[in-house]
Amino acid sequence: MNFITIDKKDWAPGIDKSRKTFRVYGPVEDENGCQIKPLAPDMQPKMDAAVTVMSAKSVLFPQTEKILTATLDESKDDHHVMKPVKTDDMPRVVLGIRPYDAKAVHLVKLNFDNPDYKDPYWCAAYDATTLVGLGVTRPGPCDFSTSVGCGPFSEEGLDVLMADMDDKYIAKLLTKKGEKWAAACGFDTSADPKESQVLFDVLKKEAEKQIQADVTTDKLAQKTILDLYDAPFWDEVAFSCINCGTCTYVCPTCWCFDIQDETRHNTAVRFRNWDSCMSPLFTYHASGHNPRGTKVHRVRQRFMHKLKYFLDKYEQGIMCVGCGRCVASCPVNIDIREVCNRMNDYETTK
Amino acid sequence: MDTCIEKIRAIGADLLAKGTVEKVIGFADGSIPMATRPMALTSDKDVDKLVFNSVCGLNLANYVSKNSLSNKEGKIAVVAKGCDARNLVTHIVENQISREQIYIIGVPCTGMVDKRKIAALFDDEITGFEEHGDTLTITSASKTETVKKADVLRHNCRVCTHRNPPVYDVMAGDPVEEQTLDHPYEDVDQIAAMDLDARWAYFENLTKNCIRCYACRNACPLCYCPTCFVDESSPQWVGKGQNEIDVTTFHFLRAFHCAGRCTDCGACVEACPMGINVRDFTRKLNKDALELFGWEAGLVLDKRPPLDAYSPNDPNDFIK
Numbered sequence: 001m002n003f004i005t006i007d008k009k010d011w012a013p014g015i016d017k018s019r020k021t022f023r024v025y026g027p028v029e030d031e032n033g034c035q036i037k038p039l040a041p042d043m044q045p046k047m048d049a050a051v052t053v054m055s056a057k058s059v060l061f062p063q064t065e066k067i068l069t070a071t072l073d074e075s076k077d078d079h080h081v082m083k084p085v086k087t088d089d090m091p092r093v094v095l096g097i098r099p100y101d102a103k104a105v106h107l108v109k110l111n112f113d114n115p116d117y118k119d120p121y122w123c124a125a126y127d128a129t130t131l132v133g134l135g136v137t138r139p140g141p142c143d144f145s146t147s148v149g150c151g152p153f154s155e156e157g158l159d160v161l162m163a164d165m166d167d168k169y170i171a172k173l174l175t176k177k178g179e180k181w182a183a184a185c186g187f188d189t190s191a192d193p194k195e196s197q198v199l200f201d202v203l204k205k206e207a208e209k210q211i212q213a214d215v216t217t218d219k220l221a222q223k224t225i226l227d228l229y230d231a232p233f234w235d236e237v238a239f240s241c242i243n244c245g246t247c248t249y250v251c252p253t254c255w256c257f258d259i260q261d262e263t264r265h266n267t268a269v270r271f272r273n274w275d276s277c278m279s280p281l282f283t284y285h286a287s288g289h290n291p292r293g294t295k296v297h298r299v300r301q302r303f304m305h306k307l308k309y310f311l312d313k314y315e316q317g318i319m320c321v322g323c324g325r326c327v328a329s330c331p332v333n334i335d336i337r338e339v340c341n342r343m344n345d346y347e348t349t350k
Numbered sequence: 351m352d353t354c355i356e357k358i359r360a361i362g363a364d365l366l367a368k369g370t371v372e373k374v375i376g377f378a379d380g381s382i383p384m385a386t387r388p389m390a391l392t393s394d395k396d397v398d399k400l401v402f403n404s405v406c407g408l409n410l411a412n413y414v415s416k417n418s419l420s421n422k423e424g425k426i427a428v429v430a431k432g433c434d435a436r437n438l439v440t441h442i443v444e445n446q447i448s449r450e451q452i453y454i455i456g457v458p459c460t461g462m463v464d465k466r467k468i469a470a471l472f473d474d475e476i477t478g479f480e481e482h483g484d485t486l487t488i489t490s491a492s493k494t495e496t497v498k499k500a501d502v503l504r505h506n507c508r509v510c511t512h513r514n515p516p517v518y519d520v521m522a523g524d525p526v527e528e529q530t531l532d533h534p535y536e537d538v539d540q541i542a543a544m545d546l547d548a549r550w551a552y553f554e555n556l557t558k559n560c561i562r563c564y565a566c567r568n569a570c571p572l573c574y575c576p577t578c579f580v581d582e583s584s585p586q587w588v589g590k591g592q593n594e595i596d597v598t599t600f601h602f603l604r605a606f607h608c609a610g611r612c613t614d615c616g617a618c619v620e621a622c623p624m625g626i627n628v629r630d631f632t633r634k635l636n637k638d639a640l641e642l643f644g645w646e647a648g649l650v651l652d653k654r655p656p657l658d659a660y661s662p663n664d665p666n667d668f669i670k
Contacts, residue, residue: 032466032559032625050475053623054561063561064591138491140475141382210491240388242412244565246623260590273591276563281581331408331565331621333380333387 002173003196004182005189006162011169012044014185018093021184022130025059026095027052036094045095047164051140055252055325056094056101057108060125061274063249067121068270072263082270087121093130093181100145100321102131102157104252107321110314111255121272130177133158134169135200137207142324144213144337150321152211153204163203170196215337217318219344220311227348228308229300237339238299240332245276247302247326247334253319256282277301303339353481354457354523358429359397361455361520365427366394371453372424375413377406383479383488384465388413402429403481404499407462407620411437411571414447425451429522431459433506433615435515436648437571440611443651444658446574456518458526460484461499461507462616466625468502471495506616506629509534516649535637541630553598559624560597562590566628567604569621572611579603605631610639610657613648642666 006014015024019041026045028037034049036056068082105126112122136143136152145151155161159178162169170191173179182188248254258275261268275282278299283292292298310319320336327335362374377386378399386406390413391397411434414426430438435454441447468488469476478489484499511534514525533539544552564580567573579587580600588603589596605628612632619629639645642665643656660669 030559035559050473064593138474141477142475239390239413242565242568242621244568244621245561245563246565246621249561249563250623258590262589262591271591279564279581280577281583327382329623331569331623333382333385335381338381 002179003191003193004171004173004187005191006169006171006185006187007189008167008169010187014187015044015095017186018181018184021091022181023088023090023092024095025056025092036097047096047134049096051098051143051323051325051328053325053329054250055104055323056097056131057104057252057254059092059094060105060122060129061108061112061255061257063274065121065272066269067272070268071266072268073266080268082268084120085269087124089124089128091128091130093132095132096134097131097158098136098323099133099152099154099156099158099161100143100150100323101252102133103145103150103154104157104321104323105131106157107253107316107319108255110316130159130181131157132160132162132171132178132181135161135163135203135207137164137203139207139211140324140328141212142327143211143322144215144324145322146208146211147213147215147337148217148320148322149317151204152207153200161200163200165199170199172196172200213322213337215322215340216344217307217311217340220307220318220340223308223343223346225304225308225312228343228346229304231343231346231348233342233346234296234300237303237334237342238296241278241295241299241334242332243278243280243295243298244331245274245278246329246331247336248276248278249274250325250329252321252323252325253306258282277305299334303336303343306336307340307343353402355400355402357522358402358455358457359400361522362391362400362427362429363394363397365453366391366397370425371427374400374427374429374455375410376400376429376455377402377410380405383476384463384468400429402457404461404463404486405465405479406431407465407504407616408569409437409571409615409617410434411441412569412617414438414441414452414571423451425453427453427455429455429457430515430518431457431615432510432512432515433459433613433648435517436512436613437615439517439648439651440613440655441571443648443653443655444611449651454515454518454520456515456521458515458521458523459507459510459513460526461503461510461513462620463499463502464504465620468497471497504616504619505537505627506614506619509537510614512613512646512649517651535633537630538633538637541634553630554594556626556628556630557597557601558594560601560626561624562592562597562600563623565621565623566618566626569617570608571615571617572608573604601628601631604628605635608632609635610643610645610655611647612636613646 024039027034027049029046034052066085069085070082112119139152159175162171256275257272260271284290306319365371374391378389379401380386384405410428472490474490480487486497488495588599645656
């Protein structure tokens with residue numbers, strides 16, 4: 001595996017050099033916390049930023065995305081015919097993404113890019129995107145990534161994994177995309193692969209030691225869906241829930257969307273927007289019936305999807321990378337770690 | 351502060367043991383620092399789970415409106431700060447609940463802390479939060495900070511003039527002194543003093559990070575419409591995407607819908623994951639309600655709110 005060293009004084013010039021080839025995204029800090037955003041030409045990513053409030057999911061899956069358009073002008077031959085919009089497929093790089101957010105991209109890929117269905121918008125964005133991760137040396141109190149098959153130095157889904165060594169970064173180039181990005185920046189000082197790997201292993205161990213969460217998922221697969229569905233604890237779990245969409249929107253793995261058509265003058269546009277299973281509208285039928293008519297139904301759905309349905313369907317673990325954003329942002333402190341343990345420990349008395 | 355917690359627990363246990371109420375709605379400790387979670391107790395044996403401290407920032411009246419009269423539930427006790435109690439009064443005045451359905455355990459309140467202000471003292475994440483009297487001790491992996499609670503109060507608590515519940519069944523402590531303010535609406539006046547373009551830019555900037563999760567709406571006890579206008583699809587009043595006109599339309603209309611009803615409890619801001627001070631909208635309407643009608647919401651049970659009553663003395667000409 002290819003390791004390179006990037007002196008920090010070469011970092012910003014290198015990033016600037018890469019802008020000819022890449023649209024650059026990275027953590028940006030403002031008064032309300034940190035977010036992954038496209039960086040203006042004069043902006044550098046804030047690499048030592050705290051965990052971003054929102055994940056990097058929007059780089060591939062924007063909250064609102066124009067997908068089709070049509071003219072309503074009946075004098076035109078193709079009026080009312082929906083056509084794909086032109087997408088910007090310029091290569092883009094996300095700098096300083098946390099490893100769990102890259103693992104999340106891998107999980108979201110199961111939905112948008114699989115043998116049965118390929119979402120053209122997501123796939124095009126995915127192909128254009130290079131993910132340059134930064135190992136997390138100080139995981140916060142909500143981080144439980146090690147419990148769910150990820151971790152502060154996980155490589156899954158990343159193209160490059162970097163370690164911050166004070167005056168330099170050591171970068172592990174994991175894919176061809178990663179190598180191309182490094183070349184575009186002019187980062188080419190190779191580092192000793194053996195020594196670097198040892199260093200990564202030490203940092204990884206140190207970081208993982210700091211994560212104290214004990215979330216267990218080992219027994220979820222053997223439970224039946226109906227036992228968990230009928231478990232007695234859902235009323236209690238859901239009591240405090242206000243049914244806002246915060247948990248689903250901050251989640252890097254929540255992939256549900258809604259389709260909306262809007263018109264303005266003679267132009268019709270079809271958008272897709274993030275949707276949230278916490279909203280009553282999510283399952284509201286045209287008949288007026290709502291199969292998930294109460295908040296208990298909806299809270300149960302969120303956890304059942306993440307921790308049971310997904311697990312059963314894809315056999316790739318739970319639909320959660322342990323970033324802890326939903327725990328940190330939930331206004332009423334519903335904690336997926338507690339719910340997961342409760343589901344894992346539940347034994348039906350029937 | 352004296353958090354009155356022993357008294358709250360004793361009252362709760364007594365109410366549940368005697369069967370006076372079916373459940374007690376209060377705050378329990380959260381799973382992370384500076385978090386509490388609303389909970390409903392049905393057994394007097396569980397009252398030790400109740401807490402009351404400076405991070406009980408949501409409004410528990412919100413957990414009553416959804417169990418409104420039509421559900422024919424039994425009596426519910428609610429642990430209520432000044433603002434929570436005012437929202438319970440508003441529920442009663444707006445016929446969402448009857449006075450008899452509610453048992454108000456009033457808590458004199460010395461304010462809730464601004465978690466973002468505290469987080470801003472640290473570069474890393476907060477791992478511990480302790481409260482002793484009016485001193486807060488906050489820790490992270492890198493340092494410990496000791497601050498006076500008064501220095502990190504939420505803005506709505508700094509300008510609160512109803513710390514004691516105006517209506518209650520029992521008080522869990524002696525009333526605290528109410529604040530008197532020379533300029534209660536200084537923040538509103540500052541925005542009002544901007545010229546039109548600057549003001550518009552201010553509000554555009556305010557909502558630019560909104561993700562439309564509706565946490566502000568859903569944390570608000572006033573927002574109990576069976577279907578909110580933003581969720582209507584036939585007709586669809588507002589677009590559902592991130593178009594800034596749609597986003598601001600939501601915020602403007604939500605605020606207007608709270609006119610003359612808002613108690614400035616701050617739950618909306620507390621709930622917002624993006625740190626948007628949506629009170630900038632509602633505060634202006636609170637100021638108008640006070641200046642035009644001499645009205646503050648939720649103080650009395652026997653007066654109609656200004657916007658649901660006709661008066662020949664209405665200050666607006668168009669209505670006469």
